[in-house]
Amino acid sequence: MQCSTGNSQSCGNSNSEENIKDDEVRYPDGSVKLRNPNIELMDQDILYHLALGSGSHDLVEMFGDVKFVCMGGTPKRMENFAHFMMKEIGHKLPTGTQLMDICQYSYRYSMYKVGPILSVSHGMGGPSIGILLHEIIKLMYHAKCKDPIFFRIGTCGGIGLDGGTVVISEDAVDGMLNRYYQVPILGRIVKRPTRFDKKLIKELKALADPEDPYDTVTGTTMCADDFYEGQGRLDGAFCDYTETEKMQFLESLSANGVRNIEMEATVFSALTNQAGIKAADICVTLLDRLKGDQVMAPKEVLNEWQVRPQILVGRYIKRYLQMKGRISLDGHGSIAVKSPRRFKLVQQESQTFD
Numbered sequence: 001m002q003c004s005t006g007n008s009q010s011c012g013n014s015n016s017e018e019n020i021k022d023d024e025v026r027y028p029d030g031s032v033k034l035r036n037p038n039i040e041l042m043d044q045d046i047l048y049h050l051a052l053g054s055g056s057h058d059l060v061e062m063f064g065d066v067k068f069v070c071m072g073g074t075p076k077r078m079e080n081f082a083h084f085m086m087k088e089i090g091h092k093l094p095t096g097t098q099l100m101d102i103c104q105y106s107y108r109y110s111m112y113k114v115g116p117i118l119s120v121s122h123g124m125g126g127p128s129i130g131i132l133l134h135e136i137i138k139l140m141y142h143a144k145c146k147d148p149i150f151f152r153i154g155t156c157g158g159i160g161l162d163g164g165t166v167v168i169s170e171d172a173v174d175g176m177l178n179r180y181y182q183v184p185i186l187g188r189i190v191k192r193p194t195r196f197d198k199k200l201i202k203e204l205k206a207l208a209d210p211e212d213p214y215d216t217v218t219g220t221t222m223c224a225d226d227f228y229e230g231q232g233r234l235d236g237a238f239c240d241y242t243e244t245e246k247m248q249f250l251e252s253l254s255a256n257g258v259r260n261i262e263m264e265a266t267v268f269s270a271l272t273n274q275a276g277i278k279a280a281d282i283c284v285t286l287l288d289r290l291k292g293d294q295v296m297a298p299k300e301v302l303n304e305w306q307v308r309p310q311i312l313v314g315r316y317i318k319r320y321l322q323m324k325g326r327i328s329l330d331g332h333g334s335i336a337v338k339s340p341r342r343f344k345l346v347q348q349e350s351q352t353f354d
């Protein structure tokens with residue numbers, strides 16, 4: 001098995017791009033430009049799986065200030081993350097109101113908004129996160145959001161890593177170690193390169209605290225289309241390979257730099273890359289796959305582990321908003337900033353974030 005290069009390829013009919021040009025994906029003011037000419041010709045665009053629409057909702061009013069889109073598998077985790085971020089950035093709701101699931105009538109995904117942060121559930125696997133990404137990217141366009149940043153905060157199996165380790169994906173590969181997301185379109189296989197933003201990865205890694213009681217590492221993520229056979233487990237309803245073959249496979253992954261296995265990384269990185277949106281995938285390992293297949297840690301432990309990627313992303317967002325003068329340095333309540341530029345100068349902070 002070999003890692004393919006980052007080149008986009010298809011069966012002689014590639015339509016995927018190597019380098020996305022800025023003016024293809026951004027208007028001069030930084031707002032998201034769609035790479036689909038059909039959308040602006042439509043009378044209205046119904047974002048069916050979000051239960052939102054450009055004709056029915058004032059999307060600029062509702063979402064125009066969104067800067068961060070955070071995605072994770074389950075509705076509950078993303079509701080918890082919204083509450084966590086509310087505390088982190090000192091976001092206060094008007095008295096007598098509470099966070100609500102904006103997509104409750106879709107019965108598909110859940111979405112919460114906390115100031116400039118959207119917290120959305122994506123379900124399991126490539127097709128589910130793929131549908132969500134199409135509609136969220138269109139939402140960014142309709143709402144005229146400027147240079148949004150996407151995070152996936154998820155769970156995974158580690159390769160030679162203890163349970164509870166946080167993994168920031170450097171690359172995403174499929175089950176054949178290809179660095180692209182392969183999708184049949186109009187009867188042809190289209191291969192879209194998987195790529196994460198290198199600077200964002202570095203900034204996130206720098207926010208891991210040496211005092212954290214767990215490791216935060218970077219590495220290649222294998223994205224499988226299945227939890228059982230697709231991830232070389234012995235405990236699915238079917239298994240036509242031996243334990244030795246399974247271990248050889250996992251060892252070969254490790255030799256190729258793969259540090260974790262999950263089920264969304266290729267689609268997430270390929271579609272955000274295609275849209276010119278900065279993105280990062282941060283997952284916590286629920287077990288070391290070199291030691292077993294079953295997720296056996298007690299519920300309370302799993303719950304504590306699941307918060308770890310949220311803490312890292314929370315640090316990033318909080319720091320970003322502080323640097324922009326949009327929240328106070330102690331994170332409690334907003335402060336009145338007259339000039340963000342001067343505020344930044346007064347803070348005398350290093351310019352890590354753009």
Ligand code: R2B
Nearest residue numbers: 073124125155262263264
């Ligand atoms: C991690 O966990 C889920 C499977 O249990 C899947 O969504 C993933 O990527």
Ligand code: URA
Nearest residue numbers: 155156157261262263
């Ligand atoms: N999610 C996965 O996809 N695989 C694991 O092993 C654990 C969580």
